[in-house]
Amino acid sequence: MAQFINTKESIVTEAVDGLVAASGGKLARLDGYPHIRVVVRNDWDKSRVALISGGGSGHEPAHAGFVGEGMLTAAVCGDIFASPTVDAVLAGILAVTGSSGCLLIVKNYTGDRLNFGLAAERARQFGLNVEMVIVADDVALPDLPQARGVAGTLFVHKIAGALAENGADLAHVAAAARKVVSKTKSIGMSLNTCTIPGSPKEDRIPPGMAELGLASTVKPGLNRSSSRGRAKLSLPWSSACQLQWKKSRMSLWSTISAARRSSRCRSSSTKSGGQRLASG
Amino acid sequence: MTSLDMHGFSISAYPADDAEIALLKQHTPLAAWPRVCRLGQVAIEALPDGLTPAVPMPSTHKPTKELLTSCCEVLIAAENDLNALDAKSGDGDTGSTLAGAARALISAVDRLPLADHAQLYRAIGLELSQTMGGSCGVLLAIFFAAAGDAASSGLPMREALQAGLRRMQEIGGARPGDRTMVDALAPALDALEESLPEAAKAARAGADRTAHMSKANAGRASYVNAKHLAGHADPGAEAVARLFEHLA
Numbered sequence: 001m002a003q004f005i006n007t008k009e010s011i012v013t014e015a016v017d018g019l020v021a022a023s024g025g026k027l028a029r030l031d032g033y034p035h036i037r038v039v040v041r042n043d044w045d046k047s048r049v050a051l052i053s054g055g056g057s058g059h060e061p062a063h064a065g066f067v068g069e070g071m072l073t074a075a076v077c078g079d080i081f082a083s084p085t086v087d088a089v090l091a092g093i094l095a096v097t098g099s100s101g102c103l104l105i106v107k108n109y110t111g112d113r114l115n116f117g118l119a120a121e122r123a124r125q126f127g128l129n130v131e132m133v134i135v136a137d138d139v140a141l142p143d144l145p146q147a148r149g150v151a152g153t154l155f156v157h158k159i160a161g162a163l164a165e166n167g168a169d170l171a172h173v174a175a176a177a178r179k180v181v182s183k184t185k186s187i188g189m190s191l192n193t194c195t196i197p198g199s200p201k202e203d204r205i206p207p208g209m210a211e212l213g214l215a216s217t218v219k220p221g222l223n224r225s226s227s228r229g230r231a232k233l234s235l236p237w238s239s240a241c242q243l244q245w246k247k248s249r250m251s252l253w254s255t256i257s258a259a260r261r262s263s264r265c266r267s268s269s270t271k272s273g274g275q276r277l278a279s280g
Numbered sequence: 281m282t283s284l285d286m287h288g289f290s291i292s293a294y295p296a297d298d299a300e301i302a303l304l305k306q307h308t309p310l311a312a313w314p315r316v317c318r319l320g321q322v323a324i325e326a327l328p329d330g331l332t333p334a335v336p337m338p339s340t341h342k343p344t345k346e347l348l349t350s351c352c353e354v355l356i357a358a359e360n361d362l363n364a365l366d367a368k369s370g371d372g373d374t375g376s377t378l379a380g381a382a383r384a385l386i387s388a389v390d391r392l393p394l395a396d397h398a399q400l401y402r403a404i405g406l407e408l409s410q411t412m413g414g415s416c417g418v419l420l421a422i423f424f425a426a427a428g429d430a431a432s433s434g435l436p437m438r439e440a441l442q443a444g445l446r447r448m449q450e451i452g453g454a455r456p457g458d459r460t461m462v463d464a465l466a467p468a469l470d471a472l473e474e475s476l477p478e479a480a481k482a483a484r485a486g487a488d489r490t491a492h493m494s495k496a497n498a499g500r501a502s503y504v505n506a507k508h509l510a511g512h513a514d515p516g517a518e519a520v521a522r523l524f525e526h527l528a
Contacts, residue, residue, distance in 0.1 A: 061312035070308030152292040162303035190288025
């Protein structure tokens with residue numbers, strides 16, 4: 001046994017039920033197990049703009065942990081490191097969206113973009129007003145054509161969430177979210193890979209080394225794109241840092257310097273690990 | 281935002297304006313939101329007084345000085361023997377540890393309050409705790425500190441030393457039969473009521489008994505297999521025996 005779990009098939013539903021059970025009645029989950037795992041606010045009257053996010057599980061407390069007053073209205077939970085299905089996202093949208101519309105906060109992974117995107121289309125066919133914002137804040141690997149969405153998503157959840165809680169309309173909330181997305185930068189490193197429940201741990205990173213750019217686990221068949229996504233490992237920790245950091249930090253640093261110039265800089269550090277390049 | 285059991289971290293930066301900071305700070309009951317805090321200077325507070333104990337005033341008393349010095353010399357002379365005994369059941373350094381402490385005590389003797397025995401116990405305890413490594417040093421420091429307290433409250437020497445022994449046992453956990461210095465020291469202090477030669481005999485008997493104790497219940501020897509211990513006295517008990525024999 002490598003993890004304290006019951007079965008890997010039930011791990012996400014059990015985690016969701018645990019969260020909801022311990023929420024003091026503030027949360028509920030949609031009746032769509034096993035494939036539709038959506039956590040919703042239990043105090044929601046659909047009168048304000050709904051905020052919906054989600055993605056692969058394994059990044060707790062993101063995103064179900066952020067469902068509640070002042071932040072998300074619903075979170076759609078996929079399998080570990082896998083995007084939730086179109087149906088699951090649609091269920092979430094329909095469950096919480098009223099005449100004020102909703103904003104989808106989507107991390108920039110292929111699967112998430114596709115599934116949330118199609119669900120948004122279907123929801124619009126019901127006459128709902130759906131906006132979508134894509135978070136692509138990772139600057140660690142500037143050579144990647146598509147930057148991944150990582151912990152900077154939390155800034156979007158909080159700023160958009162506070163605005164929506166205060167009664168702002170969808171256009172306003174979406175614009176504020178896009179502004180945050182355009183200027184948030186994140187960078188991360190990790191000392192080891194993570195262990196997918198039920199799979200052996202991949203020992204890709206040698207001791208004394210670190211991987212820059214929130215390591216993704218490699219799925220067979222995605223080797224080509226994943227190896228482009230990996231930082232050079234031939235250097236020990238500090239040198240690897242310097243090599244890639246020089247490229248990446250220019251964009252992170254310019255964010256910080258610009259902010260300092262206007263003396264409005266606030267940065268937050270979050271303990272974060274890697275994210276999986278989710279497939280559709 | 282975590283990633284299962286991955287040991288990693290990330291930093292996110294966003295140049296928030298005042299309105300956005302207010303939104304970030306706006307109340308949410310969600311425990312997962314880490315809230316906003318402004319990093320400040322590290323507030324540093326001075327250490328409280330009382331950490332370094334008061335050093336007692338030195339005083340002279342020739343007989344005490346000679347007694348103390350000769351006891352230390354006994355321990356210095358026993359260094360190799362005690363190391364050899366300790367090698368059987370430990371890391372072979374009891375002799376050097378005790379001899380080193382003895383040498384330090386000799387060089388510090390003129391700074392000790394030789395004329396006031398209650399203060400002297402305390403001062404010896406303090407000296408040992410600073411010069412003697414390992415648990416032995418701490419145990420003896422406890423012994424002498426407690427003996428000093430007992431002597432200050434009026435107990436005569438034997439009772440004061442017994443009080444020291446009791447406190448040492450209380451904190452260290454060793455009892456007679458556990459193959460430690462207590463096995464020589466306890467009978468010696470009991471027999472001291474008769475006379476010093478009786479105490480020396482009792483200490484010697486106690487030390488010799490430890491050679492037949494196959495299970496040490498405290499100290500490093502407690503980690504050692506029984507067959508390595510049989511036939512060899514505990515070096516701490518042996519040191520006590522030699523000291524009492526010298527004093528007698």
